[in-house]
Amino acid sequence: MAVSIEDIKRLRELSGVGMTDAKKALEETNGDFDAALKAMRTKGLTKAEKRGEREARQGIVGTYNHDSRIGVIVEVNCETDFVARNEIFTDLVKDVAMHIAASSPQYVSSDDIPAEERERVAAEFNEKAANDGKPAEMIEKITAGQIQKYFAERCLLDQPYIKNPDVTVGDYVKDHNARLGENIVVRRFSRIALGEAA
């Protein structure tokens, strides 16, 4: 069937794939835009993940101040200065900074959790399970999920995105990788709330 050029362009913008791929996807789904988008998102993301190996050295440092009570700094890197000045990118940085203010993550990703902290938390959950009378040989299985949940709640990229809790912040960033055609990396952040312990 005939596929409209508008749909191809829209699909390309939303998924970050090329014109040819976008056209093919729409033809394969008989012009069903949503089905094509879904297929292309996967493809776009795969591409973006490959880009993960390209270095993200440009970018911007964003700050967000909530009512003089919470301050956030976040550094988000991309590959070119061109993308760093793109409004889609600067809006992403604002969104991530606001999310951090609201959801107080402690780490960017699970890679940033110090080994001692992992051990401390694991020991706490294991001790609790033992105190609850769980059989010793089952404890690690029981607590593995608890420990993962504990840290997922504290890692920015694993948190449900505040403006759309159906996706994680990590998904939201990856979506921008695809849209902007560059590897985008939340490198680090800092958050200070009045009177809170650091």
Add this chain to the structure above:
Amino acid sequence: MAVSIEDIKRLRELSGVGMTDAKKALEETNGDFDAALKAMRTKGLTKAEKRGEREARQGIVGTYNHDSRIGVIVEVNCETDFVARNEIFTDLVKDVAMHIAASSPQYVSSDDIPAEERERVAAEFNEKAANDGKPAEMIEKITAGQIQKYFAERCLLDQPYIKNPDVTVGDYVKDHNARLGENIVVRRFSRIALGEAA
């Protein structure tokens, strides 16, 4: 046994004691965090009671963004919400945040320098003096001033204030204590510059 810097910091924040006391407590309990916390809580509370009602618990969190390349957050405390909303106070916070962006301090004051870092730097200066052929019995005297200078350059309150280098930032803050009639404390800050090592 070795005591992690994370535990020392956490203990310090939770109990309100200094870095040195926190480290000592962890060493005395062989790294048992909960036992150390219990001991330090008692001590910390006693200290806080001594400070009486003059504690600076109000204040604001200020942020400053320089050209999307440098971000700063600073928490400055005062005693009352009334002063926290005073323009003299909010201007001070802005000034301090801008100063931090320009002068990249590492610590608020010399109290915040971890003992390990002091030892590392002292060892470096001492080794250099020894290599330069300074007599062993003179080395500590020679390097004491170098070490002090090294850290003064890295402590916010000891740095020459960027807008008036005749005074330190500490002097500038003290001046506001007097002007506003309240105890004013720069509690902590964070600074992120694009592409710089953390």
